[in-house]
Amino acid sequence: MPGRYALLLWKSPMMWLLVIGLLSMPLLADFNSRLAYSRALAVEAAELQHQIALERERHEALLEFRAYVQSDAYVAHWARLARLAKDSEVMVVPAPQSENRLTPPMVNVASAPNDVASEWAVLLFGLATTSK
Structure with missing residues (x-):
């Protein structure tokens, strides 16, 4: 009987589904x-495509900057920043605002108190009282 039961078990569709399921796991x-x-990989490829696009933009900006640096306009701009002048020009440099003052600014100085109570008020509280 056990052989017959095993034969029936192997012929059963449920058994074959179980075997196929176990083998396919x-x-x-x-x-x-x-x-x-x-x-x-798809996420990494998208990130790399984004970085490639950024680097291409940076490359084009650097090429434009290189073309500007090699132009006469950049040389003239740099000469102005370095305060250089052509032979036919006269360089005029305005003095800074702090050097234009001939006298120092006026500072209001409080007068010394006359009586003892005012002196103590100034020393203790930093206030000047009115004397009577």
């Missing part, structure tokens, strides 16, 4: 890990 696990790896 490693394949499904491998497929799932490959999908996760593929998603990670």
Whole structure:
């Protein structure tokens, strides 16, 4: 009887589904890990495409800057910043505001108190009282 039961078990569709399911589990696990790896690669590819676009923009900006630096306009701009003048020009440099003052600013100085109570009020509280 046990042989007959085993034969019936192997002919059963449920048994074959179970065997196929058990044998396909490693394949499904491998497929799932490959999908996760593929998603990670897609995210990294998108990041790299973004970085490539940024670097291309930076490259073009640097090329434009290089062309500007090699032009006469940049030389003239740098000469103005370095306070250089052509032979036919006269350089005029205005003096800073702080050097234009001939006298120092006026400072209001409080007069000394006349009586003892006012002196103590000034010393203790920094206030000047009115004397009567």
